[in-house]
Amino acid sequence: LKLALIGQSLFGQEVYSNLRKEGHKIVGVFTVPDKNGQADPLALSAEKDGTPVFKFSRWRVKGKSIQEVVEAYRSVGAELNVLPFCTQFIPMDVIDFPKHGSIIYHPSILPRHRGASAINWTLIQGDKKAGFTVFWADDGLDTGPILLQQECDIKPNDTVDDLYNRFLFPEGVKAMVEAVQLIADGKAPQVPQPEEGATYEGIQKKENAQISWDQPAAALHNWIRGHDKVPGAWTIINDQVVTFYGSSLFDGSVPSGQPLAIEGATKPGLVTKNGLVLFGNDGKMLLVRNLQFEDGKMIPASKYFAAGETSAIELTEEEKKMAEDIKSIWVGILTNVPVIEDSTDFFKSGASSMHVVRMIEEIKQKYSGLQLHNEDVYMATKFADFIQMLVRRLRGEDKEEELIVDYVSKTVNNMTVKMPYQCFINGQFMDAEDGKTYDTINPTDGSIIAKVSYASVEDVDKAVAAAKDAFENGEWGKMNARERGRLMYRLADLMEKQQEELATIETIDSGAVYTLALKTHVGMSVQTFRYFAGWCDKIQGSTIPINHARPNHNLTFTKKEPIGVCAIVIPWNYPLMMLAWKSAACLAAGNTLVLKPAQVTPLTALKFAELSAEAGFPKGVINILPGSGGLVGQRLSEHPDIRKLGFTGSTPIGKQIMKRYCAVKMGMGAVYFNKGENCIAAGRLFVEESIHDEFVKRVVEEIQKMKIGDPLDRSTDHGPQNHKAHLEKLLEYCETGVKEGATLVYGGRQVCRPGFFMEPTVFTDVEDHMYIAQEESFGPVMVISKFKDGDVEGVLQRANNTEYGLASGVFTRDINKALYVSEKLEAGTVFINTYNKTDVAAPFGGFKQSGFGKDLGEEALHEYLRTKAVTVEY
Secondary structure, X not given: OEEEEEOOHHHHHHHHHHHHHOOOEEEEEEEOOOEOOEOOHHHHHHHHHOOOEEXXXXXXXXXEEOHHHHHHHHOOOOOEEEEOOOOOOOOHHHHOOOOOOEEEEEOOOOOOOEOOOHHHXXXXXXXXXXXXXXXXXXXXXXXXXXXXXXXXXXXOOOOHHHHHHHHHHHHHHHHHHHHHHHHHOOOOOOEOOOOOOOOEOOOOOHHHOEOOOOOOHHHHHHHHHHOOOOOOEEEEEOOEEEEEEEEEEEOOOOOOOEEEOOOOOOOOEEEEOOEEEEEOOOOOEEEEEEEEOOOOOEEEHHHHHHOOOOOOOOOOHHHHHHHHHHHHHHHHHOOOOOOOOOOOEOOOOOOOHHHHHHHHHHHHHHOOOOOOOHHHHHHOOEHHHHHHHHHHHHHOOOOOOOOOOOEEEEEEOOEEEEEEOOEEEOOEEEOOOOOOEEEEEOOOOOOEEEEEEOOOHHHHHHHHHHHHHHHHOOHHHHOOHHHHHHHHHHHHHHHHHOHHHHHHHHXXXXXXXXXXXXXXXXXXXXXXXXXXXXXXXXXXOOEEOOOOOOOOOEEEEEEEEEOOEEEEEOOOOOHHHHHHHHHHHHHHOOOEEEEEOOOOOOHHHHHHHHHHHHHOOOOOOEEEOOOOHHHHHHHHHHOOOOOEEEEOOOOOOOEEEEOOOOHHHHHHXXXXXXXXXXXXXXXXXXXXXXXXXXXXXXXXXXXXXXXXXXXXXXXXXXXXXXXXXXXXXXXXXXXXXXXXXXXXXXXXXXXXXXXXXXXXXXXXXXOOOOHHHHOOOOOOEEEXXXXXOOOHHHHHHHHHOOOEEOEEEEOOOOHHHHHHHHHHOOOOXXXXXXXXXXXXXOOEOOEEOOOOOOEOHXXXXXXXXXXXXXXXXX
């Protein structure tokens, strides 16, 4: 179709570009005049393409069309008018002129919220759904027949920007293109709008945006977020208009903070470390992140009482030169301002969000060591304030705040352990966005260790945004590989220095026997970080010989590059060690990460976060989100900015072929190591008939020698299962085994003592079709099946008859047989005459449904790198 595009903004620009890609001919673009010497983005794109551009300040006067404007429009010969984002009144002789008429985009589910402030009113009125409509223009206000509509859920803390950026903008662009194609194909519907449910709310202005405090917290929250960022909901504090931005509901206990009297509010607000807490008339709370004063200055709400404490600093000659360089950048952007003064305000001089990005990039290009973010410009909009902020940052006076950690402290294991319990996002510990918490339980006695923050979807989005910014804009992305390795070595040193505390936390949170936690859970974690720290500056590409393009020559080489933001979800059996296995390779490759520990074992991951900050990892590189796998894990898996998801979940079945009496100890270790909560635990043992009875007898004798009890007791062999639900699952598993006809030789019951203790259990006479032969227990349950003496091929077939294949083992004096069996076993790891012997330098990972990819070793690095091929002709 031949299209006339009438509108403006980045939305109009995207619709324009996508329509051209689809092969439609844009015969004219009609947009607004340049503002402060700056052309609209739509005009810039069209002019660049050579498309005719018309910039009319208005189309009619006193309700009548301006004829020269209408004639200019008619001259392009459009078959359809497309109005993607239009703030001007377009006369009906233009709307009706094309053969196919005109279609308009509107950011609401019409007929609700007709009018220009539709997105704002969607939030202000607490709607559960948002959306947009593409409709046929008529002479009413957003009343024409509907062509298509789409909707999305509104999240509890969505702002206007959130809705626009997540759904209304990207999906709206696609919908406009789809609508045009439907018209071109003759398939576009025209559905009359119903009057039922129709609403119209006028454009919201600043004078009408004052907050009325006698409302529930949810209504206050809706009012504030509905005005974020234009025109801004405001109130009076200390005889001054203060505008609120960044509201979220707060569903926790009342935090500590400094009271702040607010005019009209029945209860003072609280200035806390996370922002300004406000109270509704229902006693519930909301949190505001940023405040803006009458002079335009914006500050974090947490800094309200410190807002005026900094004084101006004198600049050195070098800093004065830098100020002149910055001034020249402002001059290049604010072309309408003849002279940049100290009092020149960036935004009041006509700059927009697009110019913020441009200014920051130009400054970073000139001063590569200077880290700036968009928010820095909003916090210092006047030139003098902006220069002061830059100088303080370069001098190091504007250092990152000292990490503030709220601990739960417990005196246990002859020491006081200090455990963080909040989400760790962008280098700071903070409560979940909605204030929710959950209890993490000590499986030894069922007591509550701590109330841990229960991360929300909003927390996931914040953490991913922080990780993305750290990767793309932060110092981590610019850091050389050797420096990255130095940070990882420092972190390993700190983990080793505090290994007793880490092991103690692991013991009380997961039930791991303390000596095992010290040696394996923590010890191997330290080794893993040291191993991968050494790889940081040894990641190399290669050169590849290709045919030359005579008479020239070619050079082709590959580069190994980090992927970007990685999400990691870890299980509860080895909380810290699985964290290390996944995250060390990820970080060594140069990625940033958002990690979700298992809901029942979050504490060592949060302690790790504290140590990473102490080691000097930049903000946003490491983010830890405790909480629900279904909630957090699901959002991570679908988040568009996550480039890789590393997940360790349900554990596969290991297999054993027992061939000699001295294998009893190894066989028991293969099953009962770490209470059987071991991803490579031997889910099933195959024992030759000739040694079967003696093997079972000796196993029972060894079990009876095991000490079951407090995992902090150094002499304990067998601690509690990780959590109550898992214990109940194990008891049900044993009941199923008995019902199916397997022989319960020993155990199968809960130990008669407080806590989640399970007796080490032995089943014999287990046949291949039984449930306990096909499904692993992930607990201290030994499942034994016989096989005929010498029937290696038969037992191999039985062992491989599973969809899993993480680890396996064979015990035999015959090395030829051992190597043959290891070759035929379908598992990612095969142990010969040993078990559970893993090393950080050896790759670890399974076959079949036991996952793909590898942890540990050089191969793990490749999971977090991408290969780029580069060809040069010379």
